[in-house]
Amino acid sequence: MSAVTGVLTRLRLPRPPGAAGVFLRRLAVIPVVLFALASLVFVAIRLLPGSPATSLAGGGNTASAEEFSANEERVAKALGLDEPLLTQYGDFLNDLVHLRLGTSFYGSNSVLGLLGDALPATVELTLAAMTVAVLLGVVTGVVAALRRGSWVDTSTRAVATVSFSLPWFALGVLAIVVFGVWLRWLPVLGRLPSALDYRPTTGFVLLDAILQDRPELVWPWIQHLILPTVTLALSMAGFITRIVRASVLEVLGDDFVRTARMKGLGEGAVVRRHVLRNAWLPIVTVLGLQFGSLLGGSVVSETVFSYPGVGRLLVQAVLQRDYPVVQGAALAIALLFTLVNHAVDLLCTVLDPRLRKG
Amino acid sequence: MSETGAAVDAAPARAAAPAPAARASGPPPGASRRRILGALRGRRVARSWPALLAWLLLAGLLLVALLGPLLVQADPLRQTSSELLAPGSPGHPLGTDDLGRDELARLVHGARPLLLVSFTATALAACVGALVGLVAGYAGGVVEQVLMRLVDLALAFPSVLLVILLVAAAGPGTVSLILGIGISLAPGLARLARTLTAREAAKDYVVACRLGGTGAPRILVREVLPNIGGPLLAQVVMTLSIAAGFAAGLSYLGLGIQPPQPDWGYMVQAGQEFLFSAPRLVVLPATLTLLFVVACNFVGDDLRDALDPRGTA
Numbered sequence: 001m002s003a004v005t006g007v008l009t010r011l012r013l014p015r016p017p018g019a020a021g022v023f024l025r026r027l028a029v030i031p032v033v034l035f036a037l038a039s040l041v042f043v044a045i046r047l048l049p050g051s052p053a054t055s056l057a058g059g060g061n062t063a064s065a066e067e068f069s070a071n072e073e074r075v076a077k078a079l080g081l082d083e084p085l086l087t088q089y090g091d092f093l094n095d096l097v098h099l100r101l102g103t104s105f106y107g108s109n110s111v112l113g114l115l116g117d118a119l120p121a122t123v124e125l126t127l128a129a130m131t132v133a134v135l136l137g138v139v140t141g142v143v144a145a146l147r148r149g150s151w152v153d154t155s156t157r158a159v160a161t162v163s164f165s166l167p168w169f170a171l172g173v174l175a176i177v178v179f180g181v182w183l184r185w186l187p188v189l190g191r192l193p194s195a196l197d198y199r200p201t202t203g204f205v206l207l208d209a210i211l212q213d214r215p216e217l218v219w220p221w222i223q224h225l226i227l228p229t230v231t232l233a234l235s236m237a238g239f240i241t242r243i244v245r246a247s248v249l250e251v252l253g254d255d256f257v258r259t260a261r262m263k264g265l266g267e268g269a270v271v272r273r274h275v276l277r278n279a280w281l282p283i284v285t286v287l288g289l290q291f292g293s294l295l296g297g298s299v300v301s302e303t304v305f306s307y308p309g310v311g312r313l314l315v316q317a318v319l320q321r322d323y324p325v326v327q328g329a330a331l332a333i334a335l336l337f338t339l340v341n342h343a344v345d346l347l348c349t350v351l352d353p354r355l356r357k358g
Numbered sequence: 359m360s361e362t363g364a365a366v367d368a369a370p371a372r373a374a375a376p377a378p379a380a381r382a383s384g385p386p387p388g389a390s391r392r393r394i395l396g397a398l399r400g401r402r403v404a405r406s407w408p409a410l411l412a413w414l415l416l417a418g419l420l421l422v423a424l425l426g427p428l429l430v431q432a433d434p435l436r437q438t439s440s441e442l443l444a445p446g447s448p449g450h451p452l453g454t455d456d457l458g459r460d461e462l463a464r465l466v467h468g469a470r471p472l473l474l475v476s477f478t479a480t481a482l483a484a485c486v487g488a489l490v491g492l493v494a495g496y497a498g499g500v501v502e503q504v505l506m507r508l509v510d511l512a513l514a515f516p517s518v519l520l521v522i523l524l525v526a527a528a529g530p531g532t533v534s535l536i537l538g539i540g541i542s543l544a545p546g547l548a549r550l551a552r553t554l555t556a557r558e559a560a561k562d563y564v565v566a567c568r569l570g571g572t573g574a575p576r577i578l579v580r581e582v583l584p585n586i587g588g589p590l591l592a593q594v595v596m597t598l599s600i601a602a603g604f605a606a607g608l609s610y611l612g613l614g615i616q617p618p619q620p621d622w623g624y625m626v627q628a629g630q631e632f633l634f635s636a637p638r639l640v641v642l643p644a645t646l647t648l649l650f651v652v653a654c655n656f657v658g659d660d661l662r663d664a665l666d667p668r669g670t671a
Contacts (some may be wrong), residue, residue: 170606171648318522319530
């Protein structure tokens with residue numbers, strides 16, 4: 001169960017029986033979580049030391065003290081920071097509900113527009129990374145479990161341990177040097193070459209390639225996606241490998257596996273039809289939990305590869321002290337995280353009817 | 359808690375005593391404070407060759423960070439405009455960067471921020487986490503509920519995002535980085551500390567202390583902490599590698615120590631501009647960062663096995 005639902009199950013909400021009831025209860029919980037996350041973002045940006053007004057008024061130029069404080073006041077007024085905190089909080093929530101996320105301090109881009117451009121890119125990247133990580137993690141995990149104690153098992157576990165907290169940026173940068181600079185196999189930056197003149201309809205390249213009937217978009221898109229995806233996936237695959245290995249080992253000892261073998265099923269069929277089906281649940285649960293660190297990883301990874309996603313948007317906004325964008329990007333990431341977590345929880349209830357009783 | 363408070367508490371505690379007594383078989387009263395460090399005694403670390411290698415690597419990097427700046431004569435900040443992006447030479451063994459600064463000196467000096475942030479942030483996370491966990495686990499009731507729901511909320515947030523928000527609010531810099539990483543890693547430790555404390559608090563020797571009139575802070579520090587120290591410390595050393603990964607990643611993003619001071623993470627970012635002309639500017643600091651974090655990871659794994667052989671943490 002995810003940390004998010006963990007909070008809520010402890011609130012002891014009434015539990016309607018049946019799968020539909022569970023579904024509705026989980027859906028009802030999402031706004032509550034989002035409210036909490038939004039409040040956290042609000043607190044982080046407004047209440048901690050270092051007011052946006054101070055840093056904006058400073059702005060790099062050495063103004064006199066009076067000029068500075070006048071500047072500061074002006075900025076604070078423009079941002080509504082001179083209002084009482086409770087009023088600010090009310091305004092913040094009101095704007096949020098109406099999806100008024102403001103405009104960037106730099107240029108006149110609306111935050112919503114910036115997010116609309118960046119979110120599909122991040123979703124593409126994280127989905128691709130998750131897919132690769134699951135494939136890699138499940139295969140290595142199953143092999144390690146079946147060859148328990150062999151050198152394959154030992155080395156897989158060592159690699160899995162290392163990959164758990166690898167600094168993604170260092171790995172990504174080294175991958176760029178090897179595959180992009182030395183071997184020249186893959187492009188090193190961006191999402192698509194500008195020469196292709198990609199104009200998003202949905203923002204998802206694959207969908208747009210179909211909608212706009214431009215198949216020439218697909219191959220460069222895949223090429224650009226390979227390095228960031230693999231870098232991100234490696235960090236996650238190690239964790240999945242460990243869980244898969246443990247969970248397969250546990251199932252392998254069960255009676256029904258012995259029965260399956262005794263009735264003459266081949267080892268491959270035993271693993272596919274009996275072991276994996278029962279080992280899926282912990283794997284899916286972990287996927288949900290790991291999605292948070294995947295999103296975190298994408299913040300760094302997008303910057304490394306100059307990939308135009310929400311993570312890069314957030315980092316640039318933080319460095320430029322572009323607070324409306326920081327707020328919007330942080331909320332978008334938190335929203336993505338919460339939604340995926342709940343989707344995973346639902347998937348778990350589908351996979352294992354026992355969980356429906358809560 | 360005052361002495362009178364403890365005396366008042368004693369009545370319900372006496373009534374509840376038989377239940378925990380049935381399963382409690384904790385250490386004798388007055389368990390020694392040395393237990394935390396003693397947890398390592400008699401258990402060998404660095405038993406496998408990867409672990410040994412990791413210990414040596416970590417020790418080597420620490421030595422470089424501590425002594426390197428004394429041994430390398432060149433000034434990491436001095437720019438020589440005649441030698442921009444120069445390859446290795448006797449004067450500059452690893453060449454110079456885009457501003458003509460000695461790369462070796464920058465690498466040696468750049469080790470300090472990463473190591474400083476990693477270790478200090480881990481220590482901060484350990485202190486905050488242990489404090490919150492001890493108080494919540496021992497106090498129970500409303501205090502526990504409030505503290506633990508806050509912890510859950512923090513855990514429900516992707517931790518990189520939490521650090522970035524904290525750094526965004528406080529402005530980039532070493533101190534912000536330490537605070538951000540420390541605070542965002544504390545909740546995980548707090549949760550573990552609470553579980554361990556609650557388990558320990560039900561044991562006979564703690565109940566006996568309380569009945570004897572010992573105040574809560576003294577019980578927590580002198581009795582409970584030494585007994586949960588092993589598993590807790592095991593988790594703390596695992597946290598070190600996560601902190602190191604964070605510190606490196608965030609300083610790469612430019613949220614850590616500010617230029618022109620050398621720092622491995624930021625050197626990688628700055629070097630990316632010269633990927634094709636001077637890839638060593640990226641390869642060297644990136645490899646060192648990778649080695650440091652991997653070494654932390656292996657050492658943490660090794661120490662955990664030694665500190666918490668039963669896998670409580």
